[in-house]
Amino acid sequence: MTSIGLYSIGETIGKGSYGKVKLGTHKLTGKQVAIKEISKEHAPMVAREIHLHRQLKHPNIVMLYEVIITESSIHVISEYCPHGELFDALTERGYCYSERDAVRWFVQLVDALKYCHSQDIVHRDLKLENILLDDNDNAKLCDFGFARHAESRQMLQTFCGSLAYSAPEVILRQKYTGPETDIWSLGVILYTLLAGGLPFDDDSEVVTQRKIVKGDYDIPSHFSPEVSDLITRMLKLNPSERVTIDQIAGHPWI
The missing domain is CATH 3.30.200.20 (Phosphorylase Kinase; domain 1)
Incomplete structure (x- = not known):
């Protein structure tokens, strides 16, 4: 050693x-x-x-x-977070989490992201693999390799992050403001926790990209009306139409 x-x-x-x-x-x-x-x-x-x-x-x-x-x-x-990645926890479970179980982690992530954005820092690589669980199973955001300091309404244009969690404007190589892309990724995370699979997924990267830029996904029938509404508002194709982090924190589902 x-x-x-x-x-x-x-x-x-x-x-x-x-x-x-x-x-x-x-x-x-x-x-x-x-x-x-x-x-x-x-x-x-x-x-x-x-x-x-x-x-x-x-x-x-x-x-x-x-x-x-x-x-x-x-x-x-x-x-050190001994319970590992949230991605591994979902994979080992083999199926989705209930809304009652998932809401605790989601609220913690919303709180962490709200804090980042209040410091003018955007993460740009939110995904289940970048969320760790401590010994009390609290969610901890990690890996700030793609993070940027972006002041209010500052435009970014770097294509980065993981495809399945990437917002349409990032895939289309459009200029974007960071907070809205983080909100999209957060929506993908919530969907995946509750569905047990990604909303936009295919063996072909080209097909996955096409699905993302068209907003082509299905809401599972077991989702409650409240969480369906929240996810739909987070996965709006137009960044300006997405809910803000404050609106998420005040949403009826939470």
Whole structure:
């Protein structure tokens, strides 16, 4: 077992865009942490992620504790969430969650996203794989690799994120404001938790893109009228017609 600073480095628990994530233990307190090791050659790419993540302190966002830099690597020390990804929890379950079960996680995510947007930070890669569960099964937003600081109504144009969760304006390479694209992705997350599958999905990426830009999806019959209304409002093709994060927080389903 190797060490970095005051941390012992243990087994690999995940893989990020630029390196492996290891389980670490603080030598003095015994507290477990996640340690992401990144080669210094990727420093320019991760500098913004670290800068933005450091600014965010919220109970439903993974806490970044410290950054340790050596000759060859950057070590990002952050909160360890032992129950893993929400994606894995859904996959292992093998079927969808009830609205009663899903609403707790959804409210936590809405609260975290509302906080990000209040800090003028847009995530741009919201998906089940980027939501971790702590030892009390609370949802924690992570991975700010595609996040951007975007002041009110500032237009973005980078195509990024994961296709199945991407908003139509991103796929169409149109300029967009970040909050509305986050709202779309949040709608996909809620749908997937309740349906057990993605709203826009196909073996062909081209077909998936076509479905997204046409808004071609079906609301399962077991969805309540309230949650159907909320998802429909989040998955509006026109970004200006989507509900805002404040409207979501005040929606009757919640």
